[in-house]
Amino acid sequence: MHTLPQQLANGIFLGAMYGLIAIGYTMVYGIVQLINFAHGEIFMTGGFGALTVYLNLPHGTSLWAAVPLMIVGAAVTSVVIGLLAERFAYRPLRNAPRLAPLITAIGLSLALQELVRNLYPNATSARVFPQMSAGPWKLGSVSIQAGDIFVIVAAVVCMAALAWFVRRTRTGRAMQATAQDPDTAQLMGINTNRIISTAFAIGALFAGIAAVSYGLLYGQVMYNMGFDAGLKAFTAAVLGGIGNIYGAMLGGLVLGVAETLATAYIADIPGMHQFGGSSWANVWAFILLILVLLFRPQGLLGERVADRA
């Protein structure tokens, strides 16, 4: 089980999920220079949206039929919450000093966590998420679960769709224009408010899909799963170059692989035998973030941009 190919594969699956969440950070940041800290919680609510759909399906529904519905449930929940947050929490602060929306985001993130914890039935501890019974399949020495396949397929499809959307559609091009210069974009007749809402919605949609894959990968959803996942996803976005959607996915993959490898192999380094294992995984992820910021602050695919004064 602990062969190198297996670890790499696990890292890629984990990283694909980070990448999906990171898209939301990077798109919103690219357009309004706002770190939407509540994005992790939007991801989390998606997980509970999917769970709600599953629990309300007739007993014995095959998971193959249920998963598409669950994706819809997750996406709808996440997108609605993301749009509400944008409209009522962030938009009024569009021209406020930079600290204000960040603090709002922290408040929002706490409030969403607590809402789910207090109001969702039995959500004070982890809720079991349904698992696909198929698999695991063997691919050489690598064993692959159904959830792994789901996350990889979801990531590929989402990235392809997003690339098409941003490059080919009118809204997508308007989005690029707004990211480059909101004021000029507005002068050219682009409804920037709508573009910003769209960015939030797409980010939330991907977060919802990521939440379903999280549930399938780990078999549970929790009210506080958004904090950790959100932090990692943000790290991934920075790693790839914040504002760059391909960078977000690449950053996610690099982070996922690095984290998995560190968990598995750090202990083998002489003198480090106590620092392996999953309990130190987050530490290595953040150390990676700090190293990236030290040596390549614009991220892997990012360009150095001047501060907009």
Next chain:
Amino acid sequence: MTDTDITPGTPDVPVEATTARTEPAGPRPLLPLPLTAARALTLAGAVATAASAWLSWTWTSAFPGDLTVTGYPGGLQWETFAAGLLTALFALSGYGVRGLRWLTPADPHGATLLAALGGLATTWYTVIAIATELGGLANLTTGGWIAAVASLLAVLGALALPPTGIGGGLPRRGDPDARPDADSGAGANAVQRALAALRGYLGRRPAPRPAAPAPIAVHYLVILAVVALGLGVFTYGIDANYGELFVGYLLTTCFALWAAQRAGLLTRFAELNNRHRAWTTTLAFLAAVAFPLTQSNDHDANVGVNILIFATVALGLNIVVGLTGLLDLGYVAFLGVGAYAAALVSGSPYSPVHGTAFPFWAAALVGAAAALVFGVLIGAPTLRLRGDYLAIVTLGFGEIFRIAVQNLDGTSGPDVTNGPNGIPQIPDLSIFGFNLGNPHTIGSITLGRFANYYLLMVIATVIVIAVFSRAADSRIGRAWVAIREDETAALAMGINGFRVKLTAFALGAALAGLAGTVSAHVTYNVVPDPYQFAGPVAPNSAFLLAAVVLGGMGTIGGPILGAALLYLIPEKLQFLQNYRLLAFGLALVLIMRFRPEGIIANRRRQLEFHEPDDAPGPVATPGTAIGTTTDPGEATGPASAQAGA
């Protein structure tokens, strides 16, 4: 988009209509009553509210505070009494009663309304709490009903007083600038009209009349009285020993403070404070020292210590967030570093380096130095970048610290912190042979263990305040503010941004470390739990940030007040248990939306946040003031109802 354009769109508004200020030609009140009747109603309601506190409100003593006694107020009734009395005073002052006019130098009727609302809120809260907790309205006696009706009458009366604020109110009948439908009460407009009327009470406030000259001794006495009142109010809040009393206390104090602000009293006091800063500071220090002497049991002193620790750390964070504008989301980790460093060298038998027992001054230095080192380690790589990265890296660092402290237990890491068990049995401090763990008797007053630590923390807080204010007024402090306001411009002016930011970051970290050393000794043990990003009780990074933001960024009083509130509210409102963080999160969102400068506003920050609509207009008259609501997107509804003729 400035506010200096005097409504170019409405040149046809006659001058006499715009210069009208108060009765008889001013804006009409919300409720149509003759002025005399309104005054009588307000005053009668206020006096009846205050008097009803002396009646019995309920039959049994099942409701906490025993509200059954006729002839003497108990518990929540004191709060109703205070609110009623305040309303009556403001109402009399607004009437122009000789000797009371000084109470309302700015906006008498707005202040009266707010005080009356405070009475209404407290009284109705009490009445409703009685009815729900004891099961039904039958539990109210006549006294309870009288109180409820009287407080309502006071509010109605106050709403019938003509507004004395700037703008708002309803246009007078026959006013040339009144829209024809403004009086018809068309359904869709009723809410707008009510809001317009309320704006006259709660909207912008005229500047207070200049204070009459008075001998310096009077100034000193006034400041003394205010500080004594503040200590009394604060002590009352800490002593509030059941949730209902504390809720009532919060309601009454909030409205009373708002009313005082509306009346112009806070501005007056700020002027006094500015003129006699040394005297105010001395008195505030004395009040802080006197606090444990007013407490009969050591538990309240414990609350005091924790508030002070929390406040000190919040002040340190204020350097980073409030002055320099760097968002640090893992700040509590520096408190943790200080606490763990102090615990390691405290001589606790469970410390992995047991046997080393440093004296307090050395332990404090070790704690501060350790936090400083970590601050530089985190700050150096990130402070060169945009501020957003710092936020996330500090959040990550906070997590790393918590995880590391939990893992460094000898099995999943080297043994440094004993993992989740923490380091218990930290001995009490001994300073100059004075053991802070033992009660000491000074004169006839016994100072318990927590009172000792409280006094130590008062000294620590004074040091931190001194560092904060001296640093903020120095060259480097001005550089911090410049960086916060506009980093690009600051760099262009020759400020070494990186070094200045790193100094702020390191100084903030060191102060937190210092507070951590004391907190380790106060709580006897250090465990990883409190040092997380968000938790239900203080301190954690989110609460610290909230204390700074809620209190007022960049001020000294703000974080202290914020820390006191954020510590006391969860402590007193145990019934909110599961909803504390929820309420807290929503509160952060709402504060940022409606009062981003915090309770105690830094003047500069206030201007920064409210640039378009708060700067004083050229002519502070109702008509033009409405015209100065400048944002085209916002100038809808009531404003355009008057201005757009």
